Amino acid sequence: MNAITSRRGLLKAGGALTVAFTVGLGPKGAAAWTEKPVAGDEVAAFLSIDAQGGVTVFVGKVDLGTGVRTGFMQIAAEELDLAMSRIRVVEGDTALTPDQGPTYGSLSIQNAGVALRAASATARRELLNMAASRLGAPAASLRVEDGVVSGGSGRVSYAELVGGRAFDLKVDTNAPIKPPEARRIVGRTVPRVDIPAKVFGRFEYVHDFKLPNMLHGRPVRPPAMGATAEAVDEASIRHIPGVVRVVHQGAFVGVVAETEWAAVRAARDLRVRWSSWAGLPDQARLWEHVRATPVAQVQVTSNRGDAAGAIQGAARRISASYDFAIHSHASMGPSCAVAEFRDGRLTTWSASQATHNLRKQLAMMLAMPVEQVRCVYLEGAGCYGRNGHEDAAADAALLARAVGRPVRVQWMRADEHVWDPKGPPHLVDLRAGLDAQGNIVGWEAEAFIPKGAGGNVDLTAAELGGLPRENQIHPGNIIHNLALPYTFPAVKTTCHRLDTTPFRPSWIRTPGRMQNTYANEAFLDECAAAAGADPVAYRLRLMPADDPRGREVLERVARLANWQARPSPQRERSGEILRGRGVTYCKYELVRTYVAAVAEVEVNRRTGDIRVTRFFCAHDCGQMINPDGVKSQVEGNIIHTLSRTLKEELTFDRGTVTSRDWGSYQVITFPEVPEIVIDLIDRPTERPWGAGEPAAAIVPSAVTNAIFDATGARLRSVPFTAAKMRAALQGA
């Protein structure tokens, strides 16, 4: 499959498309750099049909390696009755695609897929009406096969009806969509269109993108994160052939060279006198630092009854604190971008998950009109949130402006580990009151997490260079799932939104929702143990009666794992290897995807080594577009989050990050991956929800609950290292 070749062809053929698109439409927003309609209420924003019957789908959400491109193609092919091979997809190009917000939050299918479905259904209805007049037969009597309408007096193709002209049509969100029994493509496993090119080394990642006359740049970052460059010794790299320029503005330093290797050497050898800086907290006292950080805002996310009073008067009270370490995205491929200035306009190619936002940020940083900036998405290495791609684009833009030629920037490994924005430290205090029978009568949770939500994470180059930026922190929407999907008689959940956090924060897969679920579900397990109750039965008793889908995922994961009902911890705790199982349930953000898990672990009581041996998951995201795509996402969520749960932890001294590579920031390896068993619940009559995040939420608590079941010792600090395990076993 040559989806990428097609896309490249399309970019090159942009001129022809422009003509086709502007016919009859007039100069919409003539000042804006758009080459076709991009407003989200226009069918033409999402779809075009060329004279050969080829269909181009335009989406604001991008494929971050998740396979969602294939899902979009399935949706359009289904509603328009087309072969998938007729469809190509353009993603995340500010001149061509609608602004559908950043690709985050497990929302691509749920929002952009549903929008594309409505646009496609609207287009189909219009095409059938046009065909009805042409063929002299009622629209309802017509059949469509691969873009050819037949009935009445004969046949007419979509290409003959509209080929080459833009739709002038508003999206009707009530246009009829295919009922489940009529679907032939959606809901069935379809091979991903990108995989063959990736397997044959022919896929064009942003890392492979080249422009004529392109130079290579590398940033030279401060050795202490807040240091400034007092002097730059350009003579120190004069011996390296091909160096073109050293760019120095405040603490932003970068080199540009004719070849990539010259840029790497120049960045490595450039002598810079940096000021000293030691503004990071002491890592050994991180949680004290978090507790002492001023609170900017207090948000109560659920409040029913008098939780504090109920706990105070309870027969039994328990409390615990759970913490979750600072994480790096630690992307497999370092951030990369190409920037070009031409005729006063800037174009960047990057793997940004939010090109429309990046466009505004670059315009602000460079004091350019936003209309003069175009940001184009090209796939990079897997991205599980806002990592460094936008920052690489900003680096490339600053360097390209300085040299007047296109510049490609690719970060080195340490640039990525040290300078990507971080998943912030997350701390939750929990208290519960139990009655004499072990029922929870009151529950209080207090999270200590940075302020902000899902806005634009400041560009590193702007920050270091003292250039215009928003100067706000945006850790993602991290308050969700502190409120619980259970029927406690009294509950209060509170988020203390901290004014600062040690590192520039951003969202990493399932931000906050995972950490809050971890704290809640582990503490609920503590309550079940205190009550002497089976952890599955204890949860089922707390399920709201009007939420049968939640009950079903929990019951199904218990069956899948052959769950034997009994309280935790298990009684048999002799021998060196202890075995246990733990459960977790989550209703994502309390309004969408249901997911439940059982983890099985082995703990070596002598060494403290923890091995997750099997992981079971039941998953209900409503309608599935590509079931194998969903399965792949669920597997990815589980393995990625096991890595975060068991191994990952940013380390730092007072000046900078010290976990700078894969040796000092360790991640899960092949021998450590458990057997994974997944039960996907398909609900073709329901709306589709996301699958890219929810199954991450249930991982850390399932693991700590299993460890408790095995050992009787409770781990409350992620990552669950062997050293923490040994310490907990000594205290148990």
Added chain:
Amino acid sequence: MTQTVAMTVNGRAVTVTVDDPQMPLLYALRNDVGAGGPHYGCGLGQCGACTIHLNGEAARSCQIPVAEAAGKTIVTLDGLGTPDRPHPVQAAFIAEQAVQCGYCANGMIMESAALLAKNPRPTEAQVNEALANNICRCGTHPRVVAAVLRAARG
């Protein structure tokens, strides 16, 4: 001081001109030879994204000075097989859909193909061990292992 290095890449004799013989082979393959498979991941030999076959052995091209490749025979992912004549591991990766972002796939496939050349019927544990120093962040591990075992079954 420039020098030329002659080698065979994917069956083709190539000569690259370099001004630093210590430049890692990876940069020559990507920027001078035009190989699309190997990628820079860490530059430290830790992740596997740059893996190639050097005289039939899996090797990390970010750790090999280009001068040391003189006279050697190199195969990259682009030359391992084609859509018409895929290497069994490539065909198995497609059959198992063993790719998400695919940035690691180069290393996974090249390392696995080298494993199967030496050990045509590895156990699951041997596959896990052979790939223990190849990093994947998307979580494709079970599919990768299934693909290698599928390729081994033939």
